[in-house]
Amino acid sequence: MSKYTAKQIHLVSRPSGMPSQENFKLLEVELPVPQQGEVLVKNHYMSVDPYMRGRMRENAVYAEAYALNAVMYGGAVGEVLESADDSLQLGDIVANGAAWQDKFVAKANTMSKLVPFDAKQLSLYLGTLGMPGFTSYVGLLKFGEPKPGETVFVSAASGAVGANVCQIAKLKGCKVIGSVGSDAKAKWLLEECGVDAVINYKTCGDLSKALAAAAPDGVDVYFENVGGDHLQAALNVMNPFGRIAACGMIASYNNAEPAAGPNNLMLIVGKKIRINGFIVFDHDDMREEFLAEMIPWIQDGKIKSRETVVEGIENAVDAFLGLFSGNNFGKMIVKFD
Amino acid sequence: MSKYTAKQIHLVSRPSGMPSQENFKLLEVELPVPQQGEVLVKNHYMSVDPYMRGRMRENAVYAEAYALNAVMYGGAVGEVLESADDSLQLGDIVANGAAWQDKFVAKANTMSKLVPFDAKQLSLYLGTLGMPGFTSYVGLLKFGEPKPGETVFVSAASGAVGANVCQIAKLKGCKVIGSVGSDAKAKWLLEECGVDAVINYKTCGDLSKALAAAAPDGVDVYFENVGGDHLQAALNVMNPFGRIAACGMIASYNNAEPAAGPNNLMLIVGKKIRINGFIVFDHDDMREEFLAEMIPWIQDGKIKSRETVVEGIENAVDAFLGLFSGNNFGKMIVKFD
Numbered sequence: 001m002s003k004y005t006a007k008q009i010h011l012v013s014r015p016s017g018m019p020s021q022e023n024f025k026l027l028e029v030e031l032p033v034p035q036q037g038e039v040l041v042k043n044h045y046m047s048v049d050p051y052m053r054g055r056m057r058e059n060a061v062y063a064e065a066y067a068l069n070a071v072m073y074g075g076a077v078g079e080v081l082e083s084a085d086d087s088l089q090l091g092d093i094v095a096n097g098a099a100w101q102d103k104f105v106a107k108a109n110t111m112s113k114l115v116p117f118d119a120k121q122l123s124l125y126l127g128t129l130g131m132p133g134f135t136s137y138v139g140l141l142k143f144g145e146p147k148p149g150e151t152v153f154v155s156a157a158s159g160a161v162g163a164n165v166c167q168i169a170k171l172k173g174c175k176v177i178g179s180v181g182s183d184a185k186a187k188w189l190l191e192e193c194g195v196d197a198v199i200n201y202k203t204c205g206d207l208s209k210a211l212a213a214a215a216p217d218g219v220d221v222y223f224e225n226v227g228g229d230h231l232q233a234a235l236n237v238m239n240p241f242g243r244i245a246a247c248g249m250i251a252s253y254n255n256a257e258p259a260a261g262p263n264n265l266m267l268i269v270g271k272k273i274r275i276n277g278f279i280v281f282d283h284d285d286m287r288e289e290f291l292a293e294m295i296p297w298i299q300d301g302k303i304k305s306r307e308t309v310v311e312g313i314e315n316a317v318d319a320f321l322g323l324f325s326g327n328n329f330g331k332m333i334v335k336f337d
Numbered sequence: 338m339s340k341y342t343a344k345q346i347h348l349v350s351r352p353s354g355m356p357s358q359e360n361f362k363l364l365e366v367e368l369p370v371p372q373q374g375e376v377l378v379k380n381h382y383m384s385v386d387p388y389m390r391g392r393m394r395e396n397a398v399y400a401e402a403y404a405l406n407a408v409m410y411g412g413a414v415g416e417v418l419e420s421a422d423d424s425l426q427l428g429d430i431v432a433n434g435a436a437w438q439d440k441f442v443a444k445a446n447t448m449s450k451l452v453p454f455d456a457k458q459l460s461l462y463l464g465t466l467g468m469p470g471f472t473s474y475v476g477l478l479k480f481g482e483p484k485p486g487e488t489v490f491v492s493a494a495s496g497a498v499g500a501n502v503c504q505i506a507k508l509k510g511c512k513v514i515g516s517v518g519s520d521a522k523a524k525w526l527l528e529e530c531g532v533d534a535v536i537n538y539k540t541c542g543d544l545s546k547a548l549a550a551a552a553p554d555g556v557d558v559y560f561e562n563v564g565g566d567h568l569q570a571a572l573n574v575m576n577p578f579g580r581i582a583a584c585g586m587i588a589s590y591n592n593a594e595p596a597a598g599p600n601n602l603m604l605i606v607g608k609k610i611r612i613n614g615f616i617v618f619d620h621d622d623m624r625e626e627f628l629a630e631m632i633p634w635i636q637d638g639k640i641k642s643r644e645t646v647v648e649g650i651e652n653a654v655d656a657f658l659g660l661f662s663g664n665n666f667g668k669m670i671v672k673f674d
Contacts, residue, residue, distance in 0.1 A: 227602060253603075258600035262602075264595060266589055268612060269584065269585055270614070276609075277604075277605035277611070278606070
């Protein structure tokens with residue numbers, strides 16, 4: 001055994017409906033000494049993301065299901081404490097897939113060394129420069145195909161993915177309308193991110209009418225994070241040949257029983273709409289282009305990032321649950337000591 | 338006035354739910370003498386198609402709504418009786434958009450002269466060689482993008498569109514599964530059209546289970562004519578990166594109130610599915626290629642066409658209503674004397 005112990009969060013039962021603390025357990029385990037090709041990493045930050053809910057299902061929607069009574073996983077950024085591989089040295093910063101634990105031992109080739117453009121902003125590699133930011137970029141540009149002057153509608157618009165979609169669409173010359181669940185989020189998008197119009201779906205009344213009022217020229221691209229009423233409203237207001245980039249449908253993730261879908265899907269035919277479901281992991285060929293555009297945007301202040309940071313692995317489950325209450329603002333990050 | 342009178346069917350009220358005879362009226366009108374650039378045409382065949390139901394709505398789903406108290410329109414094939422335009426001569430056969438009337442006067446440039454490959458099969462130009470056949474070709478090949486060896490699922494599979502989709506997919510080397518509402522239709526698809534498996538959705542029980550059993554390798558392409566339960570089953574059984582060509586959703590056309598959609602749309606994301614709504618009129622650039630493939634297929638007996646022919650304009654409304662009862666078999670055609 002090494003001199004290190006790790007705290008891990010295990011999935012101990014599969015949630016039906018909204019998950020709760022009982023579905024998870026915090027354990028402390030001793031870590032082995034890294035063998036040839038392995039490193040021991042201390043995580044500084046881990047990500048909690050809505051897609052993780054899908055992996056808690058027995059029949060996981062995205063990729064494989066988390067095993068029961070084992071540590072979960074996801075995006076994290078850490079620092080090498082011990083190395084038995086030539087490719088990584090003590091102190092190297094690594095992006096890794098070993099979230100839900102504060103330290104771990106793994107093969108060096110399962111992680112990638114980061115040379116951060118700003119060492120004080122490591123958590124950006126879990127948000128704007130990480131999976132959510134890359135998801136925004138791929139979904140909007142590859143599947144939304146927005147043209148300058150077109151109108152882009154983004155649901156969950158202040159979230160880790162949505163806020164980047166909004167800002168990239170603005171940088172590409174589009175009119176952008178976001179949907180959020182609080183006035184504070186609306187204010188941030190309008191005042192800080194330059195979004196043209198924001199709908200608070202909790203207070204706007206009929207969502208289709210609110211969207212039609214915000215989008216007098218119709219919607220050309222819908223970036224789908226929510227599903228349900230949002231999809232229905234988007235279809236109602238979309239223009240012919242509109243494109244929907246279907247990234248997620250968070251409205252349904254905690255349904256114990258499946259809920260019925262929109263009642264106006266025939267508009268897909270009549271309006272000749274294209275819908276592309278996508279998962280960012282299939283699009284690594286765009287990563288270089290993404291970083292080449294995104295890092296200067298961040299450095300020039302053209303893309304703003306908002307984070308909610310929760311401290312300590314013992315609060316990681318609460319951070320995850322907060323994704324579904326709408327209480328968090330921007331990218332939800334768990335910071336370890 | 339010319340020496341001709343025409344029988345016309347007018348829409349006199351907008352149906353709510355299933356249309357009935359009261360929504361329509363048969364009138365006889367005198368026809369004018371064709372002016373310079375016009376011709377007088379006697380229709381031999383007219384088409385009734387499900388899309389026409391959409392045009393009876395005030396807010397039409399496809400293109401513009403039919404006006405009230407005016408003759409409806411749609412595909413027809415006729416013969417020139419009088420011509421005041423150099424491009425068309427007495428006796429020329431023309432495809433035209435002036436269905437729902439047995440004779441009419443219109444500008445010559447609104448119709449196209451046909452040189453039928455077989456004068457006894459004029460009605461094919463309303464089916465396999467007309468809009469429904471072209472719809473099959475465009476939807477399957479452009480939006481379904483089937484590869485040899487893949488599995489294609491077709492709903493309303495013995496219909497004017499579906500039967501061609503099934504047979505084109507077979508000719509392109511695919512495994513084909515059709516869904517129909519009668520055993521006679523199933524038998525025809527299996528025995529005459531070479532379809533690999535057919536599901537009778539009225540008797541199969543759980544449609545997703547029946548489809549999964551018929552498609553042990555999953556479904557790669559779904560040609561959507563029906564919507565509702567069929568879309569839900571297709572999503573359940575589709576493979577990652579599956580493609581849906583959304584041509585129509587006949588299950589919903591006569592709903593007075595919109596019905597809820599499938600409860601599993603999140604699979605679009607998880608399975609990275611692409612859906613393309615389309616309307617054939619946008620794809621005239623493929624017409625030449627379509628005819629170049631389809632005519633030899635028909636001549637060689639590789640594409641079978643099945644028609645239900647109703648005689649007389651006074652029975653055209655019944656023929657149209659028959660589209661929604663499932664009683665017709667193949668392409669529904671109205672033949673005039």
